[in-house]
Amino acid sequence: MDFDLTDEQRLLAESVNRFVSDRYGDFEKRKAYRAEAKGYAAANWSAMAEMGLLALPLTEEEGGFGGGPVETMLVMEAIGRGLVVEPYLATVVLGLGLLRGAGGPPELQAQVAAGEATLAFAHQERQARYDLHDLATTARRDGDAYLLDGAKGVVLNGDTADRIIVSARLSGGRRDRTGIGLFLLDAATQGVTRRGYATQDGLRAAEIVLEGARATLLAEDALPLVERVADEAIAALCAEAVGAMETLRDLTVDYLKTRQQFGRAIGEFQALQHRAADMLVATEQARSMAMYAAMMVQEPDAAARSTALSAAKALVGKLADQLGKEAIQLHGGIAMTEEYKAGHYFKRLSMLNVLFGDVDHHLRRVVAAGGLPD
Amino acid sequence: MELRYTAEEIAFRDELRQFFRTQIPAEIRRKVSEGRALARIDYVTSQKILHAAGLATPNWPVEWGGKDWSPVQRYIFVEELQANAVPQPLGFNVTMVGPVIATFGSEDQKRRFLPGTASLDIWWAQGFSEPGAGSDLASLKTTARREGEHFVINGQKTWTTLGQYADWIFCLVRTDASAKKQQGISFILIDMKTPGITVRPIVTIDGGHEVNEVFFDEVKVPAENLVGELNKGWDYAKFLLSNERIGIARIGMTKERLARVKRLAQETPSGEGTVWDDPDFRRRLAWSEIELKALEITQMRVVAAQRTRAADKPDPSSSILKIKGSEIQQQATQLLMDVAGPYAAPRPDREEDGLNLPSVGPEWADAAAPLFFNFRKVSIYGGSNEIQRNIIAKAFLGL
Numbered sequence: 001m002d003f004d005l006t007d008e009q010r011l012l013a014e015s016v017n018r019f020v021s022d023r024y025g026d027f028e029k030r031k032a033y034r035a036e037a038k039g040y041a042a043a044n045w046s047a048m049a050e051m052g053l054l055a056l057p058l059t060e061e062e063g064g065f066g067g068g069p070v071e072t073m074l075v076m077e078a079i080g081r082g083l084v085v086e087p088y089l090a091t092v093v094l095g096l097g098l099l100r101g102a103g104g105p106p107e108l109q110a111q112v113a114a115g116e117a118t119l120a121f122a123h124q125e126r127q128a129r130y131d132l133h134d135l136a137t138t139a140r141r142d143g144d145a146y147l148l149d150g151a152k153g154v155v156l157n158g159d160t161a162d163r164i165i166v167s168a169r170l171s172g173g174r175r176d177r178t179g180i181g182l183f184l185l186d187a188a189t190q191g192v193t194r195r196g197y198a199t200q201d202g203l204r205a206a207e208i209v210l211e212g213a214r215a216t217l218l219a220e221d222a223l224p225l226v227e228r229v230a231d232e233a234i235a236a237l238c239a240e241a242v243g244a245m246e247t248l249r250d251l252t253v254d255y256l257k258t259r260q261q262f263g264r265a266i267g268e269f270q271a272l273q274h275r276a277a278d279m280l281v282a283t284e285q286a287r288s289m290a291m292y293a294a295m296m297v298q299e300p301d302a303a304a305r306s307t308a309l310s311a312a313k314a315l316v317g318k319l320a321d322q323l324g325k326e327a328i329q330l331h332g333g334i335a336m337t338e339e340y341k342a343g344h345y346f347k348r349l350s351m352l353n354v355l356f357g358d359v360d361h362h363l364r365r366v367v368a369a370g371g372l373p374d
Numbered sequence: 375m376e377l378r379y380t381a382e383e384i385a386f387r388d389e390l391r392q393f394f395r396t397q398i399p400a401e402i403r404r405k406v407s408e409g410r411a412l413a414r415i416d417y418v419t420s421q422k423i424l425h426a427a428g429l430a431t432p433n434w435p436v437e438w439g440g441k442d443w444s445p446v447q448r449y450i451f452v453e454e455l456q457a458n459a460v461p462q463p464l465g466f467n468v469t470m471v472g473p474v475i476a477t478f479g480s481e482d483q484k485r486r487f488l489p490g491t492a493s494l495d496i497w498w499a500q501g502f503s504e505p506g507a508g509s510d511l512a513s514l515k516t517t518a519r520r521e522g523e524h525f526v527i528n529g530q531k532t533w534t535t536l537g538q539y540a541d542w543i544f545c546l547v548r549t550d551a552s553a554k555k556q557q558g559i560s561f562i563l564i565d566m567k568t569p570g571i572t573v574r575p576i577v578t579i580d581g582g583h584e585v586n587e588v589f590f591d592e593v594k595v596p597a598e599n600l601v602g603e604l605n606k607g608w609d610y611a612k613f614l615l616s617n618e619r620i621g622i623a624r625i626g627m628t629k630e631r632l633a634r635v636k637r638l639a640q641e642t643p644s645g646e647g648t649v650w651d652d653p654d655f656r657r658r659l660a661w662s663e664i665e666l667k668a669l670e671i672t673q674m675r676v677v678a679a680q681r682t683r684a685a686d687k688p689d690p691s692s693s694i695l696k697i698k699g700s701e702i703q704q705q706a707t708q709l710l711m712d713v714a715g716p717y718a719a720p721r722p723d724r725e726e727d728g729l730n731l732p733s734v735g736p737e738w739a740d741a742a743a744p745l746f747f748n749f750r751k752v753s754i755y756g757g758s759n760e761i762q763r764n765i766i767a768k769a770f771l772g773l
Binding site for chain 2: 001002003004005009070213253256257267268270272273274276277278280281284285286288289291292295296311314315355363366368371372
């Protein structure tokens with residue numbers, strides 16, 4: 001039992017935190033990044049590549065960091081603190097995670113690590129909601145490639161990704177757990193229609209329609225891989241939530257200290273002090289659960305891993321929701337304005353909740369498993 | 375960062391587990407598991423077994439029977455005690471007065487009291503709370519007046535847990551009425567057999583007799599029973615209260631209780647199935663388990679940080695452990711009562727009623743509602759959860 005970071009991890013945390021405070025410390029800059037062509041700052045993405053953040057999961061021989069869940073946690077926590085808009089989750093956590101899990105082309109991995117290509121994971125379908133195995137998109141063989149047909153929804157950064165990893169059925173019915181393949185698709189391929197849009201939290205996503213779109217096979221019977229990488233994404237989102245929660249809590253506490261009403265700082269009122277104290281309790285519990293997620297995501301028993309990650313997502317989701325709402329309430333009217341930071345953290349926390357399964361979904365999974373693994 | 379124990383830590387845990395399961399009488403462990411009141415002899419029997427094995431006072435200085443354990447080992451010890459339903463060595467002795475005497479007491483006091491305190495040949499009670507001094511402990515009014523070689527004590531203590539069994543009581547008393555609140559207080563040891571002491575039971579809402587009022591009427595205490603310096607008692611009390619960081623959340627106990635809730639829910643019929651088949655019940659149970667897991671990690675973080683944390687740095691962790699730990703303990707007792715369902719209602723026979731009839735429902739169900747009632751206390755004692763929020767707001771958030 002050990003909660004210490006290694007020296008390398010400490011250095012990573014320091015450099016990514018410095019990056020986030022440099023680039024996102026002035027909240028106005030975030031607006032400018034979002035206004036760029038891809039909805040994020042090309043310069044930030046290059047800087048992340050230079051720092052090695054995009055090569056995080058690659059081994060040192062591959063020119064990477066050899067990073068695991070703890071390293072991802074450190075990066076994602078910083079991303080949460082700054083409400084970073086660059087497509088780290090989509091490209092590195094999901095995209096590289098799947099590519100590596102499926103033994104995808106090393107040249108592409110190297111391109112991604114260098115910041116020369118971005119990735120997206122087109123998996124979710126409207127009817128499936130959060131069920132990872134519910135899949136109607138089909139793949140049929142055509143020579144040494146496959147043709148994909150179907151519709152994918154809310155694909156994170158799917159509007160600008162250069163390559164898209166698509167899940168599609170090689171066989172079986174919509175809700176079968178077997179017969180799901182993973183495919184690699186060039187976003188510019190004929191038969192791919194993308195409708196890109198902003199999300200409520202200022203990020204980007206797309207609806208993607210596939211009509212005979214030509215793709216190469218990455219992996220057959222890929223559901224276990226999809227589930228594992230989805231759990232890695234959940235661990236990453238938990239860490240991002242913790243970063244956002246802590247920042248929002250600090251912002252709220254600072255406001256309580258400065259906002260004067262009735263001739264004193266409102267933080268002198270005990271009714272508000274206790275609610276601020278509960279925000280601290282919530283962030284510490286969420287942090288513990290994000291650590292649990294980071295440690296359990298490597299659990300070899302897939303069922304135990306999944307239940308643990310569901311537990312983490314459920315609790316972090318619940319605490320993030322509570323804390324976000326409290327932050328708005330304790331601020332009062334100022335937090336209702338688009339101009340002020342707090343509302344943006346609240347919105348991101350709310351949207352984190354509906355990615356990869358909401359609180360009810362994950363609680364149901366814990367219940368179905370009969371409780372947490374030992 | 376590694377959540378799992380090392381091989382050495384696992385071996386340490388397994389050895390303790392084996393010892394607890396084979397050496398502590400099953401009947402005592404069953405009572406603890408079911409949340410029933412223990413008799414004095416149960417506490418004494420259990421602590422003497424631990425003491426004989428050198429396990430009663432691991433937190434003490436080594437020269438007085440402590441263990442040179444790492445924070446992780448201490449944590450494992452407390453968790454395993456609780457998870458195996460072993461009565462904890464009496465807290466008043468082992469985590470409270472023992473360390474105070476060992477740290478601030480005179481050599482005479484150490485020699486006189488520490489061996490019996492470890493073996494529970496001396497049973498200590500805590501004399502802190504007063505009718506007018508609960509969460510605001512420093513407003514206590516019990517006085518100690520110096521007369522020659524004695525202090526003469528007058529006043530009243532309350533909520534004296536298991537005071538009916540006590541041989542001695544350690545008290546905070548006011549020795550300087552003119553000093554500011556916290557500054558005129560001293561820490562003194564009083565033999566419960568001294569003339570002028572009256573103990574009256576307080577029956578709590580669960581029907582149990584766990585706490586007492588203790589009255590002091592011109593009680594003469596030898597001056598040598600003062601611990602440390604005159605008027606420094608508040609410092610010793612703070613030291614004593616800060617000692618109990620590990621174990622305050624009683625995570626091992628709640629884990630054991632939730633596992634029991636699960637087992638009993640699967641055995642308890644409800645319509646066509648069992649209580650376990652009710653998704654609403656399962657959801658509440660799952661929340662408790664999940665929150666407990668988060669708290670367990672929080673506690674592990676605290677334990678791990680003990681190696682490196684600066685002692686004077688404000689740390690909100692005790693308050694977090696207290697708030698969440700008490701809430702989850704209460705949830706667990708509520709779930710247990712809910713499993714009992716209608717058979718939570720029959721009031722069990724009591725020995726003092728002179729009855730020994732069989733239980734009305736399942737035997738375990740007798741204790742379910744009283745335990746739920748009794749556990750309302752855990753968010754009140756030891757600094758109520760509202761006080762803990764004050765501490766977090768002031769000491770940590772700077773509000």
